Amino acid sequence: MEIIIQIFKKIDDLVWGVPLLVLLVGTGIYLTVRLGVLQIRKLPLAFKYLFSKEDSDSQGEGDVTSFQALCTALAATIGTGNIVGVATAIKSGGPGALFWMWIAAFFGMATKYAEGLLAVKYRVVDKNGQMSGGPMYYIEKGLGVKWLAKLFAIFGIGVAYFGIGTFAQINAISDSLKDSYGVPFIASGVVITVLVAGVTLGGIKSIAKVAEKIVPFMAILYVVASLIVLLANVKAVPAALSLIIKSAFTPTAAIGGFLGATVKQAVKNGVARGVFSNESGLGSAPIAAAAAKTKSCVRQGLISMTGTFIDTIVICTMTGLTLVITGAWSSDLEGAAMTNSAFLQGIPLPFVGKFIITIGLLFFAFTTILGWNYYGERCTEYLFGVKGIKIYRYIFIGIVAVGGLSILKLDIIWIIADIVNGLMAIPNLIALVGLSGIVVNETRMYFNNMKNDKKEEEESLKQVASR
Template structure:
């Protein structure tokens, strides 16, 4: 199974998909005149300050809670295990390609959230439903419903992997290694906790995310900054390695075969997408629930999530791995810091933290993995159910809930490498229909944005 998935991923994440992903981000950046850079400060103001006008607008949750739910889905083990996997398989240069896909991906994320607000609908429960399937069908036209169905099917399926199986698998691995808790016990605990939260609906999920995400981020980022301070003399050399190996191969050493530039690009881009989800369309599945007086406002708020995840959280993980020497897949022959070459994913990041902060550092990573992973599980439940609702209607959403919770348990006893490979496959399959939809609707994105910023009142508020 693993060999088959790896072959599929080699095709799905080959040059055509990477060109489509990066090309869409660059195209939208051009159409929006670099909005992710020129309006970034305004976007953060919208995200973290209360807007009295938005409080009375149509929607189910606040802009902030919508962002926190989205971040709960993004700030997961892709930022810990995913970054470590990208750097060990693609070298330090992989972090550069993660930055690049994150920066252009901010325009993509903006576009997804904007269209989510424009084409959202109310379901029979009085809650808003949104996502790529709605803006593909309602925006491009009914003739493209097949493309909308493909996205919804792939996304509902992907939620069981990237949002669930990968997370529960990594949590179980950490619980076993750090706290000696058997995988099946972790599975039972996750099933109970997940069930209690997800069956409370979007408002309970967003409330939990609004508490979880800030606490998790502060703990993890604060610890990372402390490690960088302790290893301050390695920060500049770390950046030199990142930029050097983004364009030149990593040399072979001992039994280590080296890393070519193509590997740095592939792993940096694929794991970058896995961590910030730009291009996958997931933010559109929650952005439509936000209360806002204008779609552009929520789109700007959603855009900040990609910056926080990629430029801040992923960078912290990557720099910690590099300054401590734990990026080296040869076990230290290249970095000069000897370590177990068999370490991978979250275990490698934990070892890097432990090298500077001792056992406290290892426990910080372990706790972060557990809470990051759990928040991702509950956020992706929202995504999966939105897609399942589109495909089969509200009547059968409870069926998906049972499937989802079952997958949570199964993920704790599956092989890690197979789960990661499956997650990469699912990402690509939901990304392609979404990007096609964005390209078809670029005129709507551009026009709505221009109208908003042409309004004198909005310019004053900025």
Template sequence: MEVISNIVKVVNGFLWDFALLFLLCGTGIYFTVRLRFVQVRKFKEGMKAVFGNIKLRGDKANEDGMSSFQSLATAVAAQVGTGNIAGAATAIASGGPGAILWMWLSAFFGMATIYSEATLAQQFKTRVDGEITGGPVYYIKAKFKGKFGTFLAGFFSVAIILALGFMGNMVQSNSIGDAFKTAFGVNPLIVGIFVAAVAAFIFIGGAKRIASVTEKIVPIMAVLYVLGSLIVLIFNWRNVGNAFVQIFVLAFNPQAMAGGVVGATVQKALSLGVARGLFSNEAGMGSTPHAHAMAKVKHPCEQGVVAMIGVFIDTFIVLTMTALVIITTGALSSGKTGSALAQNAFNSVFGSAGNIFIAICMLFFAFSTIIGWYFFGEVNVKYLFGKKAVKFYSLLVVVFVILGSLMKVDLVWSMSDMFNALMVIPNLIGVLALSGLVVKLNKRYENGNLEPLDLDLK
């Protein structure tokens, strides 16, 4: 087991600390330039499309897909997870407040990447067993014919099923169990069984029930967390200005002022900020396109515009709230990291109720991620093994959720990180290879041409 752990550690070090930083950020910059800063030009349109169509009880999803907002809610359900609390706290604890600036920059460029992913997912969505579906496997196979395309698509499918459907969901249930044990003293097994039972009920209902649940839970959990964070910031309003100063100054000189983290360097702040930011918002990872492919829209780029707002909500709102709460409360001096650091920050204002607040937020965040990640895995299980395999997959995920609440999941978390990183590679190969098509679709959209585009990808 120690040998496997060491191998995974080395692979993760190379991928997350080096290769993916250049690949993901480079892809974001590339699409930002080619699409002429689409994340700036189309930001207002995206905000209007999202916040002008929020419905906690929208039209039911069916075999033809779901509403644009339901697709976004399913994507955000997966994006906004424990990484927004524990991930942000870990980055700040190890890389200093300056890591947040690099999170913002990676998210800014990531908005162009996810615009491209969602656009392609829409363009190549298809009907399988009478139901609309889509995702990276479909645009990868559309571009690359023969054995190479089959290999890339298959590799992506296996990686995402392992990374999110199984290992990732174990980590999420473990986070819920730990949070409730700390706040209420509840046995994690009881929490795990409860979470698994509710999850199973949702899984059985398929995409229709998933869409119905996410459109309700996502707005509620986001508002709850933001309101709680704002209360802390109001109590510490005098420190808010200095918090932003620290974020910008310490990004380039971690030891320049009080509050700098001992041992932090610019390289460490940059790598942690970018890696944690990209892991949180999932831009370029190939996960959220499965949800965006389901949207009922007139043109593929319509959902691309909506998808960008998902990254904005995840990083610039939710994750930033965690960062500001930690910095303004001075919790960084506690020496803690991860969710414990976040709890310490909220406890400074809420007292012991801070643990309860974080536990409830972790329940919302982690459970919504379980739903989203299950769905992404399900699409790929259908692609690899057919619809009949979904029941077995659902049962396995439920078992893994229960096991995750009990286990020490350090190795599982590391392996989830590794497969998360590995699935980025085939996805971005497909997205970059189809960049010309994304630009063409974007030009047609901006010119008001909503006619279907006949493709010849040879």
């Protein structure tokens, strides 16, 4: 097993080398510049759209509401990456890894905007009457490179089956339930499998309905619990922030169970775990965005952009600060056990801290499985048509059942997830750069029309007032 792990580590280092990190962050920087730092200027408008009542722009064709589409995307992104992934990043790269997660997320918001916009612009209706969209469609129809679109779809199914979609989530749930409450792996595996089957066989509408209820509730609960830890240790917050920023640019010395880390390790782990968590540039979220009921691709792009902000800037930051403030990051623990320890130390009532992490992992990971089931399904439909969907679903459920046995070790699971994630991102990032001109033009037209509509409305009001 050790030899296999070393082989996968070498593949992982090759995939997540300097070229991919530059492509990931570079694409976000490129889009940020071309869009005039849209992720700052239009973030308030994006949240307004997210929570506003339906209007003419949100009455287009689609399978689910824009809010449900975002919740489906968040269901896939807010998962073990926010709890286990942050702990893994800081354990390997030091506190500075959190800073690089922030940087990746900031530029990733522009990337996520472009993904959402292109997903709606190039979406199609499949033979079952459902919306189908995402990178495979904008790569084929926008970029005109069908073989690259097929390659993305193949990698997408790989991530759903062997990356974020199954093993990483199931392992986190099983380990947490075993450590916290002594639940046998096989018992938690059977329950997860039954629940996943019950929801996923109903398709996107079933998944969206579950995500719409669970995701907001668990996100708020987790943030509130984290704020309790931060408020209870408020005096330590400035020192923690200082350590995070300092460690981002200087090597982190060995302390406690932490072996030390270089700046390169901090950058790599921060960006890789950040992408694993918020999936900006990965090409997954636009698959959910394409199902939204909307007439405007720009509107949906803005709503999609809020997902990265919520996932990394809010939730991952809560986890990271909790780990640093309580000192859990320098312990001998890793993964969910490290985060669990941080909440146990930070919250005065041990039962509450234990409950928050276990329930948080349970719901976050479960909804991630649901979201990725849908992503893999759409990739399957693109490659094989609607006839391949049922077979895909049955195989997915079977893999969930096998994953519930927790046969693979945590190390190998995260390495495999990293590899397939990186392979999936490459075709999508190429398309985003190639179609950036379309993204800019669509954005410019939308906001110009908005200005013109506002001027017409003001002129109309003036005329009415002068009568």
